Amino acid sequence: MSSSILPPSTLNDFGKKHVTKGLARISDGIMVKGKGSYVEYLDGKKMLDFTCGIGVTNLGHSHPKVSRAAADQCMNIVHAQCSIAFHEPYLRLIERLLPVMPHPSLDSFFFWNSGSEAVEGAIKMARALTGRQNIVTMQGAYHGRTFGAMAVTKSKTVYSDSVAPLMPGVFSIPYPFWHQHRLPPSIPPSILTEQCLYQLHLLLSQQTSPKDTAAIIIEPVLGEGGYVPAPKEFLAGLRAVCDQHGILLIVDEVQSGFGRTGKWFFIEESGVKPDILLMAKGLANGFPLSGIVSRKELTDKLAPGSMGGTYAGNAVSCAAACAVADAFHEENIMANVQARSQELFASLNALRDDQTLAQYILDVRGRGLMVAMEFASSEGPGAAFDPATPKGLTVKKGIASRVTKKCIEKGMLLLTTSVYEVVRFIPPLNISQEDMKKGCDIFAESLREVVREG
Numbered sequence: 001m002s003s004s005i006l007p008p009s010t011l012n013d014f015g016k017k018h019v020t021k022g023l024a025r026i027s028d029g030i031m032v033k034g035k036g037s038y039v040e041y042l043d044g045k046k047m048l049d050f051t052c053g054i055g056v057t058n059l060g061h062s063h064p065k066v067s068r069a070a071a072d073q074c075m076n077i078v079h080a081q082c083s084i085a086f087h088e089p090y091l092r093l094i095e096r097l098l099p100v101m102p103h104p105s106l107d108s109f110f111f112w113n114s115g116s117e118a119v120e121g122a123i124k125m126a127r128a129l130t131g132r133q134n135i136v137t138m139q140g141a142y143h144g145r146t147f148g149a150m151a152v153t154k155s156k157t158v159y160s161d162s163v164a165p166l167m168p169g170v171f172s173i174p175y176p177f178w179h180q181h182r183l184p185p186s187i188p189p190s191i192l193t194e195q196c197l198y199q200l201h202l203l204l205s206q207q208t209s210p211k212d213t214a215a216i217i218i219e220p221v222l223g224e225g226g227y228v229p230a231p232k233e234f235l236a237g238l239r240a241v242c243d244q245h246g247i248l249l250i251v252d253e254v255q256s257g258f259g260r261t262g263k264w265f266f267i268e269e270s271g272v273k274p275d276i277l278l279m280a281k282g283l284a285n286g287f288p289l290s291g292i293v294s295r296k297e298l299t300d301k302l303a304p305g306s307m308g309g310t311y312a313g314n315a316v317s318c319a320a321a322c323a324v325a326d327a328f329h330e331e332n333i334m335a336n337v338q339a340r341s342q343e344l345f346a347s348l349n350a351l352r353d354d355q356t357l358a359q360y361i362l363d364v365r366g367r368g369l370m371v372a373m374e375f376a377s378s379e380g381p382g383a384a385f386d387p388a389t390p391k392g393l394t395v396k397k398g399i400a401s402r403v404t405k406k407c408i409e410k411g412m413l414l415l416t417t418s419v420y421e422v423v424r425f426i427p428p429l430n431i432s433q434e435d436m437k438k439g440c441d442i443f444a445e446s447l448r449e450v451v452r453e454g
């Protein structure tokens with residue numbers, strides 16, 4: 001017999017009263033079911049999910065193969081603690097991941113629960129392996145909310161407001177994102193690459209000498225900073241600097257990894273070898289699991305016991321992740337990413353080409369199904385100095401969140417990102433052509449309404 005006493009209709013208010021205000025939410029109500037590209041709420045409303053729970057349910061909600069694998073594992077063993085013994089799903093997952101690693105040298109694995117924990121582990125490994133303390137991160141980076149991850153996060157002040165001191169020894173350089181350089185969106189990637197690499201060389205001469213620098217950490221597609229894929233020349237430039245000075249390159253693919261950009265990992269596009277690769281989110285399609293992958297030659301130097309965690313590499317999560325990897329092959333997911341990506345870009349570019357909307361749209365960018373539209377703003381950060389600020393056109397602050405709010409009212413979950421006016425599209429990688437069209441139509445209608453309302 002259930003011990004619940006509150007009527008379901010009062011639960012939303014109960015949540016508002018008893019769940020910390022520190023947690024923000026984009027929609028009201030209680031999510032009760034998820035199937036494929038849709039979620040349902042307690043009051044019966046059904047929403048098309050273009051957020052995937054922030055880039056996690058890449059194979060859609062409650063994918064039958066993944067849920068079944070997890071349920072079966074639950075009936076065998078749930079908690080086969082990783083410091084007590086190996087468990088089979090952990091090893092079967094490694095067996096499946098080895099062939100899709102972006103470089104064959106990546107052959108030593110540690111599984112944890114969240115992306116933030118993976119970042120913490122990577123920082124710890126980099127310091128331990130190099131005997132150096134400092135970490136170079138990117139302006140606009142997001143790596144998580146725990147203390148080490150928060151210290152290398154530079155996307156929004158809200159993540160670390162009033163909680164200093166943060167982890168010391170963190171330095172940052174600009175990302176090859178035109179906004180950060182006060183340049184227009186049309187600037188060639190080669191110029192942005194040169195600007196950033198020049199700043200890195202200055203940093204290593206003026207602020208943290210190479211002999212004190214353990215690692216450079218980078219999201220190859222800047223996520224919370226604005227959904228910006230890094231040019232391959234920039235990634236190659238970072239690799240060269242790391243090689244020159246014995247600095248480790250940590251590639252954070254927590255959001256961009258596992259098929260999101262149409263490749264297993266976005267770094268593949270550049271051919272650059274990470275020293276440490278981080279993954280999470282889509283890896284287990286919603287079961288908590290993250291991975292830190294490096295090369296055996298490096299990880300063999302770690303003291304046994306220096307890595308670990310009560311729930312690290314949980315058996316149910318690993319079994320789910322094995323099913324995710326199998327489904328990618330069986331359901332030809334990458335081909336769907338390519339086809340739906342073309343449709344999404346075509347729809348967003350058509351809006352940009354529309355005379356009535358063109359002046360409001362600064363950029364359409366991304367890769368695969370990690371895509372963004374950036375709007376013009378009269379009031380963005382540093383707007384007075386920003387050449388991207390529209391001339392003779394006043395755009396009210398918050399156009400991106402007004403558009404996403406309208407989409408939510410019309411039945412589609414959609415997120416913004418960054419301190420700029422950016423909307424991000426992260427639909428399921430197996431979304432149907434019909435649902436992609438539906439999402440694009442809801443977005444276009446919402447944008448037109450917001451522009452009409454001024």
Ligand SMILES: Cc1ncc(COP(=O)(O)O)c(C=O)c1O
Pocket residue numbers: 054113114115116117119142143144145219223224252253254255256280281
């Ligand atoms: C690139 C990147 N790294 C790390 C994290 C942190 O992951 P988690 O929220 O699982 O701790 C995120 C989360 O959005 C992310 O996008």
